[in-house]
Amino acid sequence: MAKSTKKTETPLVIDARNLTKTYGKKRSEHKFTALKNVSLEIAQGESVAIIGKSGSGKSTLMHTLALLDKPTKGELYFAGQRIGKLGSRGLNRTRNRELGFVFQQFFMNANDTVLNNVTLPLVIAGRSFFTRRRRAMEALRAVGLEDKAKNKAKDLSGGQKQRVCIARALVNNPSVIFADEPTGNLDSATGAMVEKILFDLNRKQGITLIIVTHDEDIAAKCQRQVYLKDGEIVSDTKKSTKSAKTTKKTTAKKAPKKKTTAKKGKK
Amino acid sequence: MNLLDIIRTANSNLFRNKLRSLLTIIAIFVGSFTIILNNGINYGVNSYVDTQVANAGGQGYLEVIKTDHELGVNIQMGPSGPTEFDPDATPIFQRITQDDLETLRGVEGVQRAIGLPMVSARYIQSYENNKRFELSLQAFPSDRLNVDMISGRMVNNNRNALEIALAPDFAEALGYTDESVLGRQVRLGIRLQQLGDTTSAPEIIRHIDVTVVGVQNRSVVGMGANFINLTTANAIQDLMLSEIPEAFRPADDFMFAIVEVDEDATDEEIAVIQELLREKGFQAMTIAEQVGMVMSIFDAITTILNVFGAIALLAASIGIVNTLFMAVQERTKEIGLMKAMGLSSSKIFLMFSSEAIMLGFWGSVVGIIAASIARVVGNNIANNTFLADLPGFTLIEFSVPSTLSIVFLIMFIAFVAGTLPARRAARQNPIDALRYE
Numbered sequence: 001m002a003k004s005t006k007k008t009e010t011p012l013v014i015d016a017r018n019l020t021k022t023y024g025k026k027r028s029e030h031k032f033t034a035l036k037n038v039s040l041e042i043a044q045g046e047s048v049a050i051i052g053k054s055g056s057g058k059s060t061l062m063h064t065l066a067l068l069d070k071p072t073k074g075e076l077y078f079a080g081q082r083i084g085k086l087g088s089r090g091l092n093r094t095r096n097r098e099l100g101f102v103f104q105q106f107f108m109n110a111n112d113t114v115l116n117n118v119t120l121p122l123v124i125a126g127r128s129f130f131t132r133r134r135r136a137m138e139a140l141r142a143v144g145l146e147d148k149a150k151n152k153a154k155d156l157s158g159g160q161k162q163r164v165c166i167a168r169a170l171v172n173n174p175s176v177i178f179a180d181e182p183t184g185n186l187d188s189a190t191g192a193m194v195e196k197i198l199f200d201l202n203r204k205q206g207i208t209l210i211i212v213t214h215d216e217d218i219a220a221k222c223q224r225q226v227y228l229k230d231g232e233i234v235s236d237t238k239k240s241t242k243s244a245k246t247t248k249k250t251t252a253k254k255a256p257k258k259k260t261t262a263k264k265g266k267k
Numbered sequence: 268m269n270l271l272d273i274i275r276t277a278n279s280n281l282f283r284n285k286l287r288s289l290l291t292i293i294a295i296f297v298g299s300f301t302i303i304l305n306n307g308i309n310y311g312v313n314s315y316v317d318t319q320v321a322n323a324g325g326q327g328y329l330e331v332i333k334t335d336h337e338l339g340v341n342i343q344m345g346p347s348g349p350t351e352f353d354p355d356a357t358p359i360f361q362r363i364t365q366d367d368l369e370t371l372r373g374v375e376g377v378q379r380a381i382g383l384p385m386v387s388a389r390y391i392q393s394y395e396n397n398k399r400f401e402l403s404l405q406a407f408p409s410d411r412l413n414v415d416m417i418s419g420r421m422v423n424n425n426r427n428a429l430e431i432a433l434a435p436d437f438a439e440a441l442g443y444t445d446e447s448v449l450g451r452q453v454r455l456g457i458r459l460q461q462l463g464d465t466t467s468a469p470e471i472i473r474h475i476d477v478t479v480v481g482v483q484n485r486s487v488v489g490m491g492a493n494f495i496n497l498t499t500a501n502a503i504q505d506l507m508l509s510e511i512p513e514a515f516r517p518a519d520d521f522m523f524a525i526v527e528v529d530e531d532a533t534d535e536e537i538a539v540i541q542e543l544l545r546e547k548g549f550q551a552m553t554i555a556e557q558v559g560m561v562m563s564i565f566d567a568i569t570t571i572l573n574v575f576g577a578i579a580l581l582a583a584s585i586g587i588v589n590t591l592f593m594a595v596q597e598r599t600k601e602i603g604l605m606k607a608m609g610l611s612s613s614k615i616f617l618m619f620s621s622e623a624i625m626l627g628f629w630g631s632v633v634g635i636i637a638a639s640i641a642r643v644v645g646n647n648i649a650n651n652t653f654l655a656d657l658p659g660f661t662l663i664e665f666s667v668p669s670t671l672s673i674v675f676l677i678m679f680i681a682f683v684a685g686t687l688p689a690r691r692a693a694r695q696n697p698i699d700a701l702r703y704e
Contacts, residue, residue, distance in 0.1 A: 068607055068698050089611065096609025107604045107701065111283060123276075124610045126269050 012077070013175055013208050014042040014065055019074035021060050021231075034060040035071070036231040044175065047202045047209040049219035052228035059180070061228065062212045066178045067095050079175065096125050100169025100207075102198070104181035106161045110154035114145065114164050117153050121172045139167035143197055159190030166197055176208040177201065183218060195221065268614050277621035280594065281629075288626065291583070291590045295630025296637065298580030299677050303631075303638040303670060304663065305572040311664035312565060316558055318659070319486065324413035325554035327530040329541070330523060331371065331380075333361040333549055361548075362520040370547055376528050376540040382521030383408055386503040389472060391493070392454040395442035399456070405492040406500035407432070408525045412554075414494070418445045419481025422496035429477040429499045431455075434491050438482050445482045452476045457503055459510045473506055475499075526551060580677065583630065584684035587623050591688035595619065595695075602692055603700025616686075616693035623685020627678040634677075635670065638663075 021035040034057045042048055042065075052058040063069040064076065067083060076083040078094060086094065100121075108117050118136040127135070140146040143163040148156065156164065162182060169177050179198060183191030195218055202209040211222060219225050227235040268276075281288045335357050336350075343349060343359060350359075363382055371380035383406055390399040407422050414421055414432070422430040431453065433441075438448040459471040477499055485491075495503070508516050528540055537553060544551045552560075595602070602615060642663040649662040 063698050066607075092606075092609040092611050094609075095607065101604075101607055103701070105600075107600055109601060120605070121608045123272050124268050124605060124608050124614075126272070 010043040010045065011080070012041050013044045013046075013079055014040065014210075015077040015080075016040045016065060017075045017077075019061075019064055019071040019076065021057075021064060021069070022072045034231050035064070037074070038228075038231070038233055039074075040065075040226065040233065040236075042208060042210065044208055045202070045206040046224060047199065047222040048211070048224045048226060049222040050210065050212045050226050050228060051214060051216070051219045053214060055230075056228040057231040058212050058214075058228045060231075062178055062180060062210065065210065066099055066101070067091050096121060097172055098175045100172065100174035100177040102162070102165050102169050102177060102179040102182045104184040106165050106185075108153045108161060108164065110152070112153060113149065114140070114151050114153055114156070115149040117164055118149075118168045118171055120168060125172065135171050135173075136167070139171040140164075142170060142201070143167045157190070158186050159193055162186060162190075162194045163197060166194065166201075170201065170207075174207065176210060179209065179211045181213055181215070182211065183215070184213075191218075268610060270617075273614060273618050274621050274625075277618055278625050280598075280618075280622055281625050284594070284597075287590055287593065291586045291626050292630045292633060294583035294586040295580065295627060295677065295681070296633040298576050298578075298583050299631040299634030299673065300637045300641075301576035301579055302573055303634050303665070303673055304641055305569055305576060306669055306673065307638060307642060307663040307665045309566075309569045310666050310669065311660075311662050313562070314664060315660045316562060320555055320558050322413055322415065322486070323554055325409075325411055327378075327528045327532050327537075328409050328411040329526045329528065329537070329544075329551040329553055330408070330557070331363070331526050331544065331549050331551045332523060333363050333367060334359055335548060336550075360522065362518070362522065363524045364518065364520045367520075367549075368524060371524060371526055371544070371549065374540065374543050374547065376532070376536070376543070377526050378529065379527040380524055381497070383523045383525060384497075384500045384504045385522065386495075386500050386507065387458075388503070389456040389458045389470070391437070391441070392456060392474075393441035393443075394452060394454065398441065400437070400440055402434070402437070403492045404455070404503075405494055406497055407494040409527060411527060411530065415484035415486050417482045417484050419449045419479070421483075422480055422494050422499075424497045426496060427498050428496075429475065429502060430480045430496045431477040431499065432481040432483055432494045433479055434483055434493045435485050437493065438479075448479050448482065451479050453479055455503070457506050460507050461510055462512075462515060471510060473509070475503060475506060524549075580680055584680050587626055587681055587684040588687050590626070591619055591623055591685055592691070594622070595688050595692045598692075599695065599700045602695045603697045606695065606697035607701065612693040615695070616689045619689035619692045620682055620685045623681045623689065624678045626685075627681025628674070630681070631674040631677045635674070638665070 017039050019035050019038045019040075020033065022031055022033045024031040038057075038061060040061075050058045050061060060069065064071050067076075067078065070084075079098065081094075083091070083094075115133075115136055118139055119132040122132040122135060137146055137149065140149055143166050145160060145163055145167065148160065148164075153161065153164065162185075166177075166182075169179075177198070182198065183194055186194060198209055198211070199221060201207050209222070211218060213219055224236070224238050226233055336359055365382075368380050368382055371377055386404055386406065388402060388404045391402045392399045407424060410421070410424055416432070417435070419432070422432050433448065438445045441448065441453060443451065453476070455475050455477060456472045457475055459473055461468060461471065477495065483494070526540075526544070528537065532540070541551050606612070606615065642665065645663050646661055650660075654660045654662060
């Protein structure tokens with residue numbers, strides 16, 4: 001890893017330094033700064049919640065960290081690699097192989113089968129037909145939907161849809177999963193199930209989980225909470241204070257930190 | 268994403284909005300059908316004419332008229348409408364005199380030059396069943412020409428015997444078969460020309476007996492005429508004029524002459540001879556040139572039809588642009604998702620271009636299918652009606668290479684039309700696309 005500081009022992013998967021993002025023309029009156037000098041280090045295997053109200057810059061931060069948007073100023077390193085140096089080809093490759101996305105609105109091809117929806121990242125990666133099938137079935141098994149593989153995506157319930165999306169995010173064996181309000185469109189029971197799957201992946205497979213939310217409950221289940229306000233980080237608490245409230249997770253919560261270093265080897 | 272995936276995705280995307288795709292395909296089909304069918308007709312006619320010309324022979328054979336005018340489809344027309352009458356100018360068509368024939372014979376390269384007598388008969392009569400039939404009679408211009416025969420041979424201009432080669436169906440009408448008629452005598456009724464007002468005078472018919480030497484098959488060269496040899500033609504002409512006193516007989520001249528040159532002469536050598544003839548005031552045409560004159564009209568018609576097809580394709584390509592813009596609009600989020608997942612802009616571009624090419628492909632496939640049906644139906648109708656007398660003439664025929672090149676052309680046009688929406692899709696920003704409501 002290119003970047004190693006004294007503070008962290010585990011390798012950093014994301015290292016953002018002084019990110020600034022402005023929209024609109026330079027020196028224009030309508031210039032709007034969405035991110036102001038944001039620095040954030042995320043170690044492999046961490047579960048991080050980025051919390052803030054709408055307009056706080058949390059979406060912009062996520063898009064920048066997820067390599068979907070370029071910062072106006074500042075440097076971003078992904079797994080030790082400087083992102084500014086990557087061309088669009090390298091960016092696409094990194095997003096395809098290292099990142100998984102789960103969105104509040106699912107974004108699925110409703111008329112296609114569950115299996116085809118899950119295989120999409122592998123199709124983009126150009127994997128062989130058999131690899132696609134095998135990995136997609138593994139991913140569906142991981143979210144408990146292998147029996148729905150042949151169903152049309154539109155015939156699923158909301159919770160099932162989000163689980164399919166998790167399977168899709170998972171299918172490329174990513175190192176980071178970005179989840180944008182993953183339970184925002186779900187009722188509490190199905191939301192809890194989706195949360196459980198996400199945290200299980202983080203805990204058991206060591207996949208770094210970055211959840212963007214304004215929901216304090218789900219944020220509390222993460223190891224770390226980053227609060228954003230007006231484009232700046234106002235608090236970054238590593239230790240979950242509210243984890244004790246969620247009784248089911250307490251035992252699970254303590255395990256992941258030790259496993260993080262082993263993540264790459266497990267793949 | 269490999270090429271096969273892109274094509275497969277493009278094709279399945281096509282079937283997502285079936286009605287819209289179908290309508291676009293129909294629009295392309297209208298153009299492709301027109302062009303494919305039109306080219307099929309062009310090919311069918313051309314290949315028939317080519318075969319006929321090839322079969323007609325006519326090597327070293329030229330038909331000659333005497334005129335100062337340039338030969339064209341419509342010789343009477345000048346550059347700007349009909350040519351104004353000028354009493355001092357030579358007429359469009361001049362008779363070819365015996366002196367002219369001598370001039371023709373004097374041209375370097377000309378082996379033979381003869382005037383073609385125009386004769387006619389009132390009827391042909393059978394000695395078998397005594398029936399009489401109307402007929403068109405023509406002197407066979409040159410043994411350089413080949414006419415397909417059912418039986419026997421073509422008349423021989425070098426013989427002194429009176430010979431006739433019957434047009435198709437005549438043998439049967441005269442009470443024979445195509446075989447049994449060979450060597451039989453038939454009687455031609457010749458109407459004698461008379462001086463003065465003959466409208467109320469009774470016809471004077473004299474007979475001349477000729478020997479059947481063959482029965483022709485249907486062909487473009489034969490055109491349904493009964494051919495006689497020059498000996499017979501001259502005998503009939505003498506008979507026709509026999510009632511007219513010597514002093515009143517028309518000059519022994521001709522509308523047409525035929526010229527024979529070396530059978531192995533190349534096109535260039537023939538062109539040189541044609542130029543020499545032109546200098547002496549004659550226009551000479553080969554069989555291929557005569558056919559070419561007719562074909563140039565036909566080519567003009569098919570060109571116009573192809574322009575209509577092209578206009579239909581142009582309209583269809585605007586339809587493709589429209590369809591794909593709608594598809595890009597509909598699939599904005601999907602495009603955003605795929606880009607977020609690492610699909611490159613160039614592949615997105617390829618995906619939408621492939622969709623356009625697919626529309627073009629299906630449009631032309633439907634066009635081919637419809638044209639194939641039209642071919643069967645059209646040929647059937649044609650062969651039973653206006654082409655019934657021309658066996659071996661398939662009106663619509665497809666050539667694989669030209670049909671394939673039409674398909675590729677249409678796919679290319681579709682691709683070009685698709686670049687506009689495909690570029691818009693490729694330029695989508697994944698974040699904006701995912702936010703798009």
